[in-house]
Amino acid sequence: MSDEALVKAVKISLASLALILFMGMIFVFIILPRQIRGKVVEVPNVVGRRIEDAERILINLQLRPIVETRRFSNTVPENHIIAQSPQAGMKVKLGGKVNLVVSLGR
The missing domain is CATH 3.30.10.20 (Trypsin Inhibitor V; Chain A)
Structure with a gap:
């Protein structure tokens, strides 16, 4: 694998990881508390x-x-x-x- 392809793969992996972490934070801090608290x-x-x-x-x-x-x-x-x-x-x-x-x- 060339250096360019490796750098591109690392960037995509980091962006994917950041997106997953962001979505997890939204779930933990916004969606989950609303469900637990109830109406x-x-x-x-x-x-x-x-x-x-x-x-x-x-x-x-x-x-x-x-x-x-x-x-x-x-x-x-x-x-x-x-x-x-x-x-x-x-x-x-x-x-x-x-x-x-x-x-x-x-």
């Missing part, structure tokens, strides 16, 4: 809503409403949401839980 959704504000409405809203966003507790309230009507966790505006994975505190009324 996320912003938690809506359901405080003050009727429990039925709050559950429907959360289920439509592919979230799981969980009635954590029920307590008496002087300000929030019976069967309405007093508090939620995570708070409105937080990002959670699809299928994530949203804990609800429901009013028993006065």
Whole structure:
């Protein structure tokens, strides 16, 4: 093999190796993290809503409403949401839980 052909083969090999490394970095740092993290959704504000409405809203966003507790309230009507966790505006994975505190009324 001539020197010219050898240099050309080395250049092609190095360019191929660089391309493979670049594609691997794209996969590791961009594509893979997105797949691992999964899809996320912003938690809506359901405080003050009727429990039925709050559950429907959360289920439509592919979230799981969980009635954590029920307590008496002087300000929030019976069967309405007093508090939620995570708070409105937080990002959670699809299928994530949203804990609800429901009013028993006065």
